Amino acid sequence: MSLINPRDALERQNEKLLKITESLMRRVEYQTAQSGAAYSQFERAALLEKRVRQRTEELERTLDLLHESNAQLARATAEAESARRDLADAIETVDEGFAFFDPEDRLILCNSRFCRDFRELQPVLKPGLSFDDYVDRISRARQLVRPEGTSPEAWARERRARHADRHVMFTVELEGDRWLQVSEHRTSQGGTVMLQTDVTDIVRLERQERARLIDKQARLVRATLDHLDQGVAIFDEEKRLLGWNRRLGTLLALDARYLRIGTEFDGLLAQLRRSARFADSGDMARFRAWAEAESTGPRGPIDFEIRQGPRQVLHVFGRGMPDNGFVLSVTDVTLERSAAERLAQINEELEQRVVARTLDLEDALATAERANASKNRFVAAASHDLLQPLSAAKLYISGLADRLTEPRDQAVLQKAETALSSAEGLIDALLDISKLESEGLSFDIRPVALREIFGPLRDEMAVLAERKGLQLRVVDSALWVESDPSYLRRVAQNLISNAIRYTETGRVLVGARRVGGAARIEVHDTGPGIAEADQQTIFEEFKRLGATGSGGGSEGLGLGLAIVDRACARLGHPLALRSQPGRGSCFSVRVPVVDEAVGRPTPIHRRPGARRSDVAGLVVMAVENEPDLRRALALLVESWGVDMIEAEDAESAEALLADLGIVPDALLLDQRLGSGVTGTELYARLRSRYGPIPAMVISADRSPDLASACKSLGLTLLRKPVDPNALSLFLESVAEAL
Known part of the structure; x- marks a missing residue:
């Protein structure tokens, strides 16, 4: 229980405390003689007085602070009210409609221009209005012009969807051909600032500028159409004429009465039918069905030809437009059709001439084939007959060599023997070429070991290499290949002999490399090399480059590589050449590899020539x-x-x-x-x-x-x-x- 009522004023509380203190002092003085406890009571009274004094001072300081706080609050309230009035005055001076919604989408304040055109909304446009209520009322306002086919509920849903964005701007149409631009911007605290700007003048200016541009574009389109060599007609989705050029009337011979905006397609088609005839009887019905077809998308293309007068031919081409209209173009193709007819006649004449020429060529080819066969038979017979007297002459010369002892006579005999050997080699080479060119030539294709080819050639060619001071190296090979042994040996022999003949210093290297399912036989030399321009020439008959070679034989007469080329072509062995002038050459031949054990060819692409x-x-x-x-x-x-x-x-x-x-x-x-x-x-x-x-x-x-x-x-x-x-x-x- 408290002796002082806390609700009393501070002065009243102090007065009560003083009376209590006096009463206690009198009581102590009165009871001092009666008991020793009186002094203790006095001490307690003094202590109580001290505490009362402290309490009084604290209350006085609290009261001062309270008075100061009340003064500051009054000043802050006055300042806030002044700021609110200033803000209201500021937004009121803005030419645009202004409104602010708090994070809970409640209206805080707005100016008088906000929703000024929506008179029905003015009575409820007060602080606390929710954004959803504001949108619902706007969507049903009679001043708002909604897009065609859009209900108030649909407009409101779209408006709320836009409100979900942090920044949004759009334009709405009002009655009386007026336009309002609405923009929303989200604040950092989640509130929304909304601005409404009257853009009627801007929209009308843009509309006028657009109309001016459209009119200018129409004049440009008209000028362009009139400069076209084709006739052009444009129809809308109702099949009414929208545009054309002068060339159209000239080509179709149409009366000017039918060339005006709004002319029906059927009327124009009827006039066209009277002035022209369709090349195909079904084209007119097809054209009418195409033009009258109802389609949700553009029509497909259509084209046909009509004839004006006795000779003029016109090509009509039509194509649909995205709005379901269509465009027609008419082109004079009289010259092209005349040229095509003339070309057809020329083609027939050429075909007849080609047939006649083909028959002549077939006769000439048959004659040439017969002559070639006769030539081959003659070369074979002549070669056989010529070899016999040449062999006899060589025997006679050998007999004279034992009888003549003079060095000069020996030299003459040696030259004569060399000349006869060259003639014999030439005849052998001609015979080989004749055989290779013969259609009836057959090969003995079978597995053959490369060592059987390389071994004898090494012994045979070593003598020629030693005479010229060259190093001949033939690398042994364990590969088996599929070929004709005699012709393969002839190919390798000619390549090695050719390398030795045209190499003055250095060496000749012969070997075989395994490349997939084939063996590549290579002959390298350190000779003068072959220029790129001459690499095709050396395979022709009797063609030799400027280098001088020693020894006789067919190779020295320019037939060795010709024989190699023909033999490889007939056998189906690809022949290749790599050469660089001054650094030597490498001839190579690819031959299919076979299994040594069973003589079975490996799966490679080998063909002796196209069939x-x-x-x-x-x-x-x-x-x-x-x-x-x-x-x-x-x-x-x-x-x-x-x-x-x-x-x-x-x-x-x-x-x-x-x-x-x-x-x-x-x-x-x-x-x-x-x-x-x-x-x-x-x-x-x-x-x-x-x-x-x-x-x-x-x-x-x-x-x-x-x-x-x-x-x-x-x-x-x-x-x-x-x-x-x-x-x-x-x-x-x-x-x-x-």
Whole structure:
């Protein structure tokens, strides 16, 4: 129980405490004589007085603080009220409608321009209004012009969805062709600031500018249409005429009364039917059905021809537009049709001439084949008859060598014997070539060990190498190959003899490498090398380079490599040459490897040449600027039944394909065409026009850049000199892919 009522004023509490103190003092004085406890009571009274004094001081300080706090609160309230009035005055001066919603989407304040056009909303536009209630009332306001087909509920849902974004801006239409731009921006505390800007003047200016631009574009379109050589007509989705040019009336011979905006398509079609006739009787019905078809998307294209007068031919082309309208174009194709008819006549005449020429060529080919067969028989017979007297002459000369002892006479006899040996070698070589060119030649293809070929040749050729002071090394091989032993030995013998003949110093190396399922027989020499321009020439008959060789024989007369080339072609053994002037040469022949134990060929792609049944009927274009090589290619592939189209450069090739109107099955392209366009560039141009075509690039260029370019384009690269077997394999792959 407290002696002082806390609700009393501070002065009243002090007064009560003083009375209590006086009463206690009197009581102590009165009871001092009666008991010793009186003094203790006095002490307690003094202590109580001290505490009362402290309590009084604390209460006085608290009262001072309370008065100060009340004064500060009053000042803060006044300042807040002043700031609120200033803020209200500030937003009131803004030309735009302004409103602020708190994080709970409750309206805090707004200015008088906010929703000023929505008079129905003014009575409820007060602080505390929720954003959802505000949107619902706006969506049903009669001043709002909603998009066609949009209900108030749908408009409100879309408006709330936009409100979910932190920043949003959109435009709404009001009655009376007025426009309001609304923008919302989220504050850092989650509140929303909303601005409403009247953009009516801007929208109207944009509309006027758009109309001006449309009018300008219409004039440009009109000028463009009038400058076209084609007649053009534009119809809307109701099949009414929207636009046309003067050329349309001229071509269709239409009365000006029918060429006006709004003309019905049926009326125009009826007038067209009276002035022209359709090339096909069903075209008119098809054209009407196309124009009257109801479609949710653009119409597909349509075209047909009509005739005006006795000779004029017009091509009509129609295409639909996205709005279900359509555009018609009319082109005068009289000259093109006349040219096509004339071209058809020329083609018929050419076909007749080609047939006649083909018959003549077949007769000439048969005659040539008969002459070639007679030549082969004659060479074989003559060679046999000539070898006998030559052998006898050599015997007589050998007999004279024992009788003549003078050095000068011995020298003359040696030269005569050398001349006879050369003649004998020439006859043997001619006989070999005759056999290789004969269609009836058959080979004895069977497994053969390379050591059986290399061993005898090492012993035979070592003598020739020693005479010239050369080192001959033949690396033994344990490989077995599939070939004709006699012709394979002849090929290797000619290559080694040729290397020794044209190598003055150094060595000749012979060996075989295993490459996949084939053995590559290689003959290396340290001779003068062969220039790139001469690498094809050396395989021709009686062609020798400027180097001088020792010894006689057919090889010295320029027939050794010709025999090698023909033998490899007939056997299906690819022949290759790598050479660099001043550093020597390497001739190589690929021969299929067989299993030594069973004599079974390994699975490799080996073909002795393309067969007519494989590639016959292919159409191949060869682009080669060297006439001799181009013709040689033609003769080779035509012998396989392939039809060859020849061109000397890129321009003539493109023009020829355009004139013929066909796409060849394959392309044979020389890399250096001599007209500033390479073979790879020509292929890229043809591919862009006709699509991918199997192609082979033929070049003596052995740079990695060309190989990389061909690989990137998917082209086959064939090095010069041309390998007939590689060419036949390429054409066979084309035929298999068709």
